[in-house]
Amino acid sequence: MPYQEDFLLRAYRSMRTIRQFEERCIKEFMGGNIPGFVHASNGQEAIAVAACIDLSDSDIIGSTHRGHGHCIAKGCDIGGMMKEIMGRSTGLCKGKGGSMHIADIDKGMLGANAIVGGGPPLVNGAALAAKTLGTKNVALSFNGDGSANQGTTMEAMNMAVVLQLPHVFVYENNGYAEGTAANYGLGCDSLTDRNSGFGMPAECVDGNDFFATYEALKVATQRARDGGGPTSIEAKCVRFDGHFIGDPQLYRGEDEVKNARKTEDCLKIFRDRVIKEGWLKAAAMNAIDKEIAAKIEKAVADGLAAPRPDPSTDLLSDVYSSY
């Protein structure tokens, strides 16, 4: 068996947590318990987990506005996440960041970034710090297909090559930059080809296939850790929900999502594979499903009961370290 049972269970648990967390967020948002904007990543779980499963807390990831999955895959506490998304003072960011700015630097999660293309230069910085301090840590940025066209992303790629930084650029190409087709916004036919033009190894994988994605990322991450510089991994996937929760998604074809849930669900594909290969039993995964359902339930209950921030103490704090 090429994969340890423990590894497979961890992978499944992580993906399943993301799936359940996101679908519960959708429900809670529609129920009015979550303020502001939320961008759900259900459908894209495999990439997040494949990228983060071998990373330690001192490896760094940077994320996008669609960052819950990355957060969970990197090991952030879902209770603290739910409280943050609900705007409570005991959330990961004391309620001051919300869904789009969820972060936990102790776990190596630099933060969700609401500015498209805001992440890559910062992750370059994390990679630069690792290289300078000789820590052997790697940095990984998650990028959407839309952000590929932002100047900052391209500048970061070039600089990562020039400085040979331990930065793995992960592109989650879910086919849509908000409400515009990925292909429309990309002048070339293949993002991977364009990225290799920057001077780094570039590979395209099926993001719905956990194992294919994992293998590619394993190589890229090791390359970075060994001082071999940056890599671009484009993983094609599907997002099951809208650009934001509540998006009417008029730009998607009829039944597009319904069909995708049938044939392009990375969790289903994982389950089917591990059972077929005899690597895991269905019962084990079902038990995990139950366990996570309970955990999510608790996270939501705790979130709803959590205290709200107090303007008289919380509004003006944390602007500076000293002033």
Place this chain on the structure above:
Amino acid sequence: MTNEIKPIGMPKWGMEMSEGEINAWHVKVGDQVNIEDDLVDVETAKIVNTVTAADNGIVRAILAQPGETHAVGDLLGVIASVDTSEDDIQAFINSYATNSEVVFIEKAPTMTEVANESSTQVEQNPSNTDTLSGGEDDSNVSASPVARRLAADYGVNLNNIVGTGRHGRVSKRDLEAAVTAAGGRLISSNNSVPNKAQQGDDSDIKATPVARRLAEELGINLLECRASGDRGRVCKADVDAAAAMKNKLPSQVAVVAPNTSSSESQTISSMRKTIAGRLQASKQTAPHYRVHIDAELDNLLTTRKQINDANTDTKVSVNDFIIKACASALIRVPAVNVQFNGEQITHFSDADISVAVAIKDGLITPIIVGANNKGLESISNEMRDLSTRAKLNRLKPEEFQGGSFCISNLGMYGIKQFDAIINPPQGAILAVGTGEQRAVVRNGALAVATVMSLTLSSDHRVIDGAVAAEFMSVLKGFLEQPATMLV
């Protein structure tokens, strides 16, 4: 032809200048002048400066002679071309309207000021505001919202006003210039401080009675004052502040004479200013007269000893007795227990006694409220507490503002007798001297007694001589026979 005639006017150098004295002319009639040439030296309260030519031309008339004082805006001379007829020059001089609204500002004009100067050019035949009120519907005339609103107040039709404001609209300045040029008077709202062009009729500025009176005494125009009082009124503090501002003019800096021993000048503190202002106002306003009586204190001293021996906690002082005696006397002769603000007399049913306490750099008068209802021990404790806190600057305003009567005691310095100045709006003040052994005559024989001199200064507007005398007589009685206060 008349367009060629240019006035030489008395300029306005700074906000406070209202007139200037002609010192010396640099040109004479017939001289050719160019723009910025020196014309005439003018001296004001603050500076000596030179009026320069604003136009090219020939000096055709000089109207203001050295030594003469002229108001800002007055015509000092005329510049015109060599061909302009004398008749035209004379007509110009005759019809020159010297109201202070026409000002010549000697500084680089901003864009809007240049435009406004031309729009405030003197009319040859000034008309009245009736000519500004007629015209077609002006709702489409471009005007600023404030100008439009004020035009309605003035009854002026905007079609009659030249607009030099933003984008050529009629501005507030355009409107006011047109109104004053046509001989009208600008509406001074309660909230407006006049611009440089306005005269200072402050009669409809909202002010407290005290502030208004004080402003009159000090020669302050209420238009110059902040209005920080209740409901937007000018209050006394605002008048004080304006007075203080006035006293800061550089021309009033003291000149130190040479060859004197070293001395040091410093600006007085605001407390000192307040004391100075109040007491000066009091002396100037209230007609003070004095009634003097001596009281023998021997009985009082015996009583005091009895009380203090019996009471180990509090030691009452002679001054505490005086406070109590005054309070009792005020109840007996209530006509002295009054305040007067120049218009209204306020009678008090209790005696709130202000006691003067010397503090660093000045004095303050904490109040024993209702002293007539308090025993000597209460009075003593209260006085001790107030006096201590007064010296530490920890009195609350209500503890020293108010009071119906004041006592000032300089006895501790050995002063035999003195006169005090009334603290307005109180009606009277008692000055207490030291108690000392003096020779007295009793039944035709010399004896020795402890005697104290008391002098009451009263405001003759509200306290007549007989009343003051009666009060002092009663007070003497209480001091010489303290037991009678128990009745």
Place this chain on the structure above:
Amino acid sequence: MTTNTNNSKIGGKTSIKTYREALNDAIREEMRRDPTVIVLGEEVSGGAGCDGQDDAYGGVFGVTKGLMPEFGRERVIDTPISEAAIIGAAAGAANNGLRPIAELMFFDFIGVSFDQIFNQAAKFRYMFGGKSKTPMVIRGTVGAGWRAGAQHSSMLHSVVTHIPGLKVVMPSNAYDAKGLMVQAIRDEDPVIFLEHKVMYNNECEVPDEQYAIPFGEAAFPRQGKDVTIVAISNMVTHAIAAADILAKEGITCDVIDPRTVSPLDDEAILESVEVTGRLVVVDEGNPRCGLASDIAGIVAEKGFFSLRAPIRTVTAPHTPVPFAPELEDAYVPSVDKVLAAVRDVLGA
């Protein structure tokens, strides 16, 4: 086409429109009238290259809905997510015969495009001796109140007001929005047009015909003689509410909506302060180097002797915009804070 001045409204047939619809009107009519007007930005139509509906968004706030179906993708251009390239393209196109309306979906995205705005578009006319013109409009959505978090809720108008060469417009209602947008499109200079995100559904009577409101002329939604309240964008609503509460107590206010921050109608403000002597400035921006301090400074310098009390400003605090609702609500100046400031300057 009539030009509106004098703080009066133009006549003619009107209907109730939302802020969003008024903007849509203005842009559409200008695009019909002038073939050089184009619209570009992210999701200004939406659905490009997708299998679903065309014009899927019409702008994420719906302001440009219906334009692509009428004018086609040559004139209503969905772009990749590349703000610097979008703004730069608009500026260059403006130099060369087009009148582009470029959109920054959230004005916070000015960050990634700032060079093209402040170093390029703003400076062309001046640097090139008056020969170059840049008749472009940059539309951006500003403001807090939607719990959108720190990177989607900024105001930032004071940053662009500070830059010479730019004009900055912030309509507070649907009527002004339409008239100012028409003026912005016809203006020969780069105009930053800032729409507050909570106002898109606000309605009022808006004329059906096209009209332009000149820049630099303030509106006075309330008039009075006791206090001057200057407010901008969404704060105008608060100022009006405060003025109406005070009117019941016999205190009347001049509420001044400058409508355009650059150029600023300082004359109207100074005139009002000459009458009232008291000034409160309300601005949702942060306090340092902000619009409130700018206006306070102008009045302190040019209208000092009119003042009967110190000027009060009411602004957000010196923090980023917080996410949690309780904190965001404490961040944005409220009607109560405006009232307290007015009572303060009245000394009441």
